[in-house]
Amino acid sequence: MKFNFSSYLDFMRPSEIRELAKYATSKDIISFGGGMPNPATFPKDRLKEIMVDVLDRDGDAALQYGNTAGLNSLREELVGFLKRTEGIDCAPEDIIITSGSQQALYAIGKLLCNPGDGVITEDPTYVGAISAFNANAIRMHGVPMDGQGVVVDVLEEKVRSLVSKGKAPRFIYLIPNFQNPTGRTLTEKRRQEVIRIASEYGIPVVEDNPYGELRYSGERVRSIRSLDGSVIYLGTFSKVMTPGLRLGYIVAPREVTEKVNLLKQALDLATNSFSQYVATEYIRRGIIYEQIRFNVELYRKRRDAMVRALREEMGDMADFSVPDGGMFIWVTLNNSVDTSRMLIDAIKAGVTYVSGQAFAPNGGHEHSMRLNFTFPSEEKIYEGVRRLRSVILSRAQEAVS
């Protein structure tokens, strides 16, 4: 049988991150590559208690098909959580539970864009968003970032230029806190500017906030959604509970959630009921707040370790910025080494990362790489950065000789 595949596949490319995931679990290799939380943060004993209670008390419903929009009690708990953590005012009906926030990205892309339509993203941006948008044949218009996040002047100019050509972007996609991959945080002033631009040109904002609760230093900046109720906000349990239970959510105006609900029926009928019952209790019992405190303490040390290691080992060969939170440090080499080509050498030397090109909506970033500091131990972080240094040095020498 000869299979003829659809032209959507012309836009899809294998994710380097997913390809590398297999190395992340190999014992000899130090992985800075994944975007994985540290399993030490998984509250296994508390989850076990909750799971047993859920089966005893709500087993019939927790194992049955659920509503497409999500479990009502979870949506109610999220209202309180979002108010307390992000200052977001919303009702349970404004929330749709998704199978991870990846599903939310795919759904929003599909619902707001026809094939060939364009969206604004940060440049670099999250590889999962690139994958979701590519799968919907969406064009990405990347806007550069600096230490204060996306450069809003350039963003406005790009929006204006696209609108004037009759190609208005269908939304502006931003990860304002500890951005993936750069670790940078958008200032409040710029958030206000984004809201102004969005309103002036009538372009929806999609705010993706997976890392918001993982702040290790500096002052919290208010979420864009808390400043403007028309923002489409994406959240996830992956970084404050566990990723394996695959729970994310969308907070959006009712006309958007209705459409997401309709599409989600086609995508997977409903999110895992059991995971949703577990997450409900996880918030209700306050474990989520304990866990956030635990994660912040653990990850702050890891971030500090990686920053120290980078300063000591790679201060002479790379630039990087210190993130106030999240999971990643973005490193740009100041030599001509191509991080994508170097990757196989790095794996041989026992260290992985994700090369900058994976995050490039429009190409480039050949000399950058994203390093994850939440998964490896502090000791491994030092050793991994040392390995990275010597791989870079030998590649740089090869280039010269």
Added chain:
Amino acid sequence: MKFNFSSYLDFMRPSEIRELAKYATSKDIISFGGGMPNPATFPKDRLKEIMVDVLDRDGDAALQYGNTAGLNSLREELVGFLKRTEGIDCAPEDIIITSGSQQALYAIGKLLCNPGDGVITEDPTYVGAISAFNANAIRMHGVPMDGQGVVVDVLEEKVRSLVSKGKAPRFIYLIPNFQNPTGRTLTEKRRQEVIRIASEYGIPVVEDNPYGELRYSGERVRSIRSLDGSVIYLGTFSKVMTPGLRLGYIVAPREVTEKVNLLKQALDLATNSFSQYVATEYIRRGIIYEQIRFNVELYRKRRDAMVRALREEMGDMADFSVPDGGMFIWVTLNNSVDTSRMLIDAIKAGVTYVSGQAFAPNGGHEHSMRLNFTFPSEEKIYEGVRRLRSVILSRAQEAVS
């Protein structure tokens, strides 16, 4: 903010079934509407044991992100399960684990069809397939069914006619066992014919087999995939474990699974890891086979109860066929009552069903309805059919008067 939605939405319509799901759990209403397994079949105690063991033994991995293609150990267990139950020979690499088989339907539709392309389906067909295909702007060409399943002569004629117009269908979608909604089973002779037609015209076959293990009478018929390795086979844990853990799978030639893997990265990154660890143990410990035996015994009684009730209460006003398995009986009224218009009266009278139109890929089936017999008790089945009878009678009288 004014949201502009994509034109995919022109093809999507709310599912009557999902809309009705809320009534299914209301105490006063007898639901023949859902496609829900009976919670009495959920092996809660065994699942509790397994979950505790999984957390104790594999907690770190079971709560972490997993591979996009699925947990290797689950795919290995499925190889044995599929061989034993369906006579299917395949390797773990031929299997992709999906977030329920709904995700598989969506992915196969998207990967094999461009918007506007056509596929062949049974008529009537599964509402979730209609939803998945509509969301991808796929045209459905329904082929009528009789007591032996889809009528292959008509199927061949339709394929030939479409091919001659240069509009070859991109695949043939069939639910050969205890079809949803008709409960009918495709004979082995016809399965062989389908394989011949598929091969002759070069059209892939997608075999959806959610109910295969739920046989209450008659002889097992071999799966189409066991007769032809090029078939794309869809399976699910929803009817042999629980639907709430959202696990399905695709068995397909390598070139198809590779593409599914790529798309799934965009759809939701990976299926729930925890559910997959649980399902692995569920097969490994043999509980799945005990559960199938339990379900078959329970559901056979329910089917028999509904058949008896229909014969006694509606023998004079409707035709229906006795399914050898599965979850549904398809009832066609022999009067002019429109089952879709009647639904609100039925709900008021305390009984729900899904009207025939929900399953119509090309319209029609106004006088049919799908009744589920796995969820309600035998007593409720009798009472529900009695309520249905009186609602039909009063609608029929209104129509006359």
